[in-house]
Amino acid sequence: MCKVYAVASQKGGVTKSSTVLNLATALGIMGKKVLAVDVDPQGSLSICAGVNNPDKLTHTTYSLLNAVIDEEKLPEPNDYIVPCEKIDIIPCNITLSVFEVNRGHEIGCEQALRTVLEPLKEA
Numbered sequence: 001m002c003k004v005y006a007v008a009s010q011k012g013g014v015t016k017s018s019t020v021l022n023l024a025t026a027l028g029i030m031g032k033k034v035l036a037v038d039v040d041p042q043g044s045l046s047i048c049a050g051v052n053n054p055d056k057l058t059h060t061t062y063s064l065l066n067a068v069i070d071e072e073k074l075p076e077p078n079d080y081i082v083p084c085e086k087i088d089i090i091p092c093n094i095t096l097s098v099f100e101v102n103r104g105h106e107i108g109c110e111q112a113l114r115t116v117l118e119p120l121k122e123a
Protein backbone atom coordinates (compact mmCIF):
# COMPACT_ATOMS: atom_id res chain seq x y z
CA MET A 1 0.00 0.00 0.00
CA CYS A 2 1.29 3.42 -0.94
CA LYS A 3 1.35 6.25 1.58
CA VAL A 4 1.91 9.88 0.72
CA TYR A 5 3.47 12.27 3.21
CA ALA A 6 3.86 16.01 2.73
CA VAL A 7 6.38 18.14 4.59
CA ALA A 8 5.45 21.76 4.11
CA SER A 9 5.97 25.12 5.72
CA GLN A 10 6.30 28.57 4.20
CA LYS A 11 9.11 29.32 6.60
CA GLY A 12 12.60 28.61 5.29
CA GLY A 13 15.35 26.96 7.29
CA VAL A 14 13.06 24.83 9.45
CA THR A 15 14.60 21.57 8.14
CA LYS A 16 11.90 20.54 5.67
CA SER A 17 14.44 19.32 3.09
CA SER A 18 16.65 17.65 5.71
CA THR A 19 13.64 15.89 7.22
CA VAL A 20 12.44 14.59 3.86
CA LEU A 21 15.88 13.38 2.78
CA ASN A 22 16.60 11.65 6.09
CA LEU A 23 13.14 10.10 6.44
CA ALA A 24 13.08 8.96 2.81
CA THR A 25 16.60 7.51 3.02
CA ALA A 26 15.80 5.72 6.29
CA LEU A 27 12.70 4.17 4.72
CA GLY A 28 14.78 3.23 1.67
CA ILE A 29 17.34 1.50 3.91
CA MET A 30 14.46 -0.38 5.55
CA GLY A 31 13.63 -1.75 2.10
CA LYS A 32 10.67 0.51 1.31
CA LYS A 33 10.28 1.82 -2.20
CA VAL A 34 10.39 5.59 -1.80
CA LEU A 35 9.69 8.36 -4.29
CA ALA A 36 10.62 11.81 -3.00
CA VAL A 37 8.98 14.68 -4.85
CA ASP A 38 10.82 17.97 -4.65
CA VAL A 39 8.28 20.80 -4.67
CA ASP A 40 10.69 23.55 -3.69
CA PRO A 41 12.20 25.84 -6.35
CA GLN A 42 15.42 25.91 -4.31
CA GLY A 43 15.90 22.29 -5.34
CA SER A 44 17.93 21.51 -2.21
CA LEU A 45 16.31 18.11 -1.81
CA SER A 46 17.22 17.23 -5.41
CA ILE A 47 20.80 18.43 -5.01
CA CYS A 48 21.30 16.77 -1.62
CA ALA A 49 19.84 13.49 -2.91
CA GLY A 50 22.52 13.53 -5.61
CA VAL A 51 20.72 14.80 -8.71
CA ASN A 52 23.30 16.39 -11.02
CA ASN A 53 22.52 19.88 -12.32
CA PRO A 54 18.77 20.05 -11.66
CA ASP A 55 18.73 23.40 -13.51
CA LYS A 56 19.61 21.57 -16.74
CA LEU A 57 16.77 19.04 -16.53
CA THR A 58 13.87 19.09 -18.99
CA HIS A 59 11.48 17.14 -16.78
CA THR A 60 10.94 18.47 -13.28
CA THR A 61 8.04 18.93 -10.89
CA TYR A 62 7.37 22.21 -12.72
CA SER A 63 7.15 20.69 -16.20
CA LEU A 64 4.93 17.87 -14.93
CA LEU A 65 2.50 20.24 -13.20
CA ASN A 66 2.35 22.37 -16.35
CA ALA A 67 1.71 19.30 -18.49
CA VAL A 68 -1.23 18.30 -16.28
CA ILE A 69 -2.78 21.77 -16.42
CA ASP A 70 -2.24 21.92 -20.20
CA GLU A 71 -3.82 18.43 -20.46
CA GLU A 72 -0.72 17.12 -22.20
CA LYS A 73 0.42 13.50 -22.02
CA LEU A 74 2.95 13.05 -19.24
CA PRO A 75 6.36 11.68 -20.16
CA GLU A 76 7.21 8.09 -19.21
CA PRO A 77 8.12 7.84 -15.49
CA ASN A 78 11.63 6.66 -16.43
CA ASP A 79 12.14 9.99 -18.18
CA TYR A 80 11.45 12.12 -15.12
CA ILE A 81 12.13 9.94 -12.07
CA VAL A 82 15.80 10.08 -11.12
CA PRO A 83 17.12 7.03 -9.23
CA CYS A 84 19.35 8.08 -6.34
CA GLU A 85 21.18 5.93 -3.82
CA LYS A 86 18.33 4.65 -1.64
CA ILE A 87 15.37 6.53 -3.08
CA ASP A 88 13.95 7.78 -6.34
CA ILE A 89 13.24 11.46 -6.81
CA ILE A 90 11.21 13.76 -9.00
CA PRO A 91 13.55 16.72 -9.06
CA CYS A 92 12.76 20.38 -8.98
CA ASN A 93 14.56 23.56 -9.89
CA ILE A 94 14.14 27.31 -9.91
CA THR A 95 11.58 27.19 -12.72
CA LEU A 96 8.92 26.19 -10.16
CA SER A 97 9.18 29.67 -8.61
CA VAL A 98 6.93 31.12 -11.34
CA PHE A 99 4.32 28.36 -11.18
CA GLU A 100 2.08 29.96 -8.59
CA VAL A 101 2.17 33.35 -10.32
CA ASN A 102 1.67 31.97 -13.84
CA ARG A 103 -0.68 29.05 -13.22
CA GLY A 104 -1.94 29.39 -9.65
CA HIS A 105 -5.24 30.96 -10.75
CA GLU A 106 -6.11 28.15 -13.18
CA ILE A 107 -8.94 25.79 -12.36
CA GLY A 108 -7.71 22.51 -10.96
CA CYS A 109 -4.13 23.65 -10.42
CA GLU A 110 -4.32 22.58 -6.76
CA GLN A 111 -5.05 19.03 -7.94
CA ALA A 112 -2.19 18.87 -10.45
CA LEU A 113 0.33 17.19 -8.14
CA ARG A 114 -2.22 14.54 -7.22
CA THR A 115 -2.73 13.84 -10.93
CA VAL A 116 1.03 13.39 -11.40
CA LEU A 117 1.34 11.04 -8.42
CA GLU A 118 -1.82 8.97 -8.77
CA PRO A 119 -0.59 6.60 -11.54
CA LEU A 120 2.76 6.17 -9.77
CA LYS A 121 1.18 4.76 -6.63
CA GLU A 122 0.70 1.36 -8.21
CA ALA A 123 4.20 1.23 -9.76
Ligand SMILES: Nc1ncnc2c1ncn2[C@@H]1O[C@H](COP(=O)(O)OP(=O)(O)O)[C@@H](O)[C@H]1O
Nearest residue numbers: 009011012013014015016017018019020040044
Ligand atom coordinates in the same frame (compact mmCIF):
# COMPACT_ATOMS: atom_id res chain seq x y z
N1 LIG B 1 18.98 18.00 13.12
C1 LIG B 1 19.52 19.17 12.78
N2 LIG B 1 20.18 19.89 13.69
C2 LIG B 1 20.73 21.08 13.36
N3 LIG B 1 20.70 21.64 12.13
C3 LIG B 1 20.05 20.96 11.18
C4 LIG B 1 19.42 19.69 11.44
N4 LIG B 1 18.84 19.26 10.30
C5 LIG B 1 19.10 20.20 9.39
N5 LIG B 1 19.84 21.21 9.88
C6 LIG B 1 20.30 22.42 9.17
O1 LIG B 1 19.24 23.39 9.14
C7 LIG B 1 19.36 24.18 7.96
C8 LIG B 1 18.03 24.30 7.26
O2 LIG B 1 17.61 23.00 6.85
P1 LIG B 1 16.79 22.74 5.52
O3 LIG B 1 16.43 21.29 5.55
O4 LIG B 1 17.53 23.25 4.34
O5 LIG B 1 15.51 23.64 5.79
P2 LIG B 1 14.30 24.02 4.82
O6 LIG B 1 14.20 22.96 3.78
O7 LIG B 1 13.10 24.06 5.74
O8 LIG B 1 14.62 25.37 4.27
C9 LIG B 1 20.42 23.52 7.08
O9 LIG B 1 21.62 24.27 7.18
C10 LIG B 1 20.57 22.15 7.70
O10 LIG B 1 21.88 21.65 7.51
Ligand SMILES: [Mg+2]
Nearest residue numbers: 016017040044
Ligand atom coordinates in the same frame (compact mmCIF):
# COMPACT_ATOMS: atom_id res chain seq x y z
MG1 LIG C 1 14.38 23.20 1.68
